[in-house]
Amino acid sequence: MKEGLVTLLVRKTDESRRNAQNHVESWRKAIDAVREAEKHAECTIPLPSSLTVPVSVAVQEARVASHIVAIDLTKNASLARTDVLTFATNTLEQEIESRSEAITRAKEAMKWHENSRDMKLRDAERAKSHAISSANDALSSVEYSCSSIKMDTDPFNNMKSCLDGGIFGLIIILPFEVFALLSALVSYLLKKAIAVPNVNAKRQEFDFVARQAEDAFAQSRKQIEREFSACLPEREQAIKKAEALKNKADTALRLFQAKA
């Protein structure tokens, strides 16, 4: 019985030591996997020293531990490994989340930039439209004035015709000098009173204003597009970089979970 008991002791101790060694090894591998994940994800996973330092001691202890201590080591190693995995997974998940947020922020900045360009373009277009419509209004009012003047000047023209036509009638009554003076005065007064606007000049003016507005708009648009394009690669780069970083963290987590 004694020998059987000793054999049992040796066998059970061997078993528990092997088990402890396996668990400690798994714990060590989990720490290695964390270090690898750090490299893949390009971030630091600050494992608490209580989860990393005792592993080297445990490796040695597991070889010489008694049955009970070996079981204790197994339990501790198993718990520590779980803690390492949980800590690293949580850290990587947080990293992925913060990198996803960075992508969202970069995309929002891009959108804001595009919106700002569109707004500027709309403003420039509005300014152009305003200039053209103002000029157009001015032209319309001139044209309207012209048509009004045409109607208003008819009585005067009649009067002048009368004056011109009545020369013969009046020649008898008024001396020629007086008549001539009167006629000149009427013409002067008529011209002064009616002051007929030059529609063609106004139309040219309008065309000029419209062209200028178009030119200004084109220039503004060019300027806005230039400004937008200048920032675009930087912003696209920022998004790409953020996406690449997030992908790295994703891959690191996947690889870590597969490995650990």
Add this chain to the structure above:
Amino acid sequence: MSTPLERSIDNHYHLETLAENSRQLVEHQEESFRMQYAAAIANLQGMAEITSRQDTTNYRLSTIVGGMDALHATARATLGAIYAQTRVLQEGFEQVAQMMMQQQKVLKQIADVLCHPYETKVLELLREADHALKQGMTSTGRDQKAEFGDATKLLNGVLKNPIGRRNYVAWFQVGWLKWKYELNIVEAEEAFYQASRLSAPKADLYHANSLKHMAYMQYLQKNHSDAYDTIQKAVNVLPDDHDIRYDAARYAAKAGREAEALELLERCIDQQPQTIVVMFSEEDFLQ
């Protein structure tokens, strides 16, 4: 060879009846493990010195003994530190303590249920007997003797009643008093037998306890074969109970069934790792 240590069964019912909380039970187990640990280390060292064979087993034994010795040496001054370091032991003790507290409740429930059909007189006798038994368990010297004497008389009064004779809790308590107070192993075995017989239809905790104690009485009378047979019945009632399985290993070893004893011990070690130390403190396994 180490001096025989108390077995857990020696105090089991006493502790189970009186423990107020699991902490008390844990402390008791720690104390008894401390002694078993020291005895086991001494036995193992003795075995390593005696054995002259230089085979692999022997070599490994010496490394283990060396390891345990080193652990023992460093921990001797602060033995408590071992328990702090080994969660396994703590958890094991706590688990046993909780189980015993649970069993305490179950035993009380069984006793209460059995009291139910009795007339006032028998009921009073049972209550007083229980009270005296507990008082005796908590006192010492003359007081204890007087209390146990009262408990015995009261229980005998219960057993004189035709219905009271069917109360297996009373029989169990009589058996316990015969063993502990009167030191009458033969009559104690008979009382535990009656308790096990009457509790058989219910196959409850008292039934398993009766069989376990009956087997122990047979063991004390060196009827190892009978003890082995009786403990098998207890194993059938509570197949996962560590203490019953451990006793089964002991009686198997004493009955010359070495392979069976080792198999049972291995299962005990898997269930409670400290068994690997405790078994080396037992003379029954080292003969």
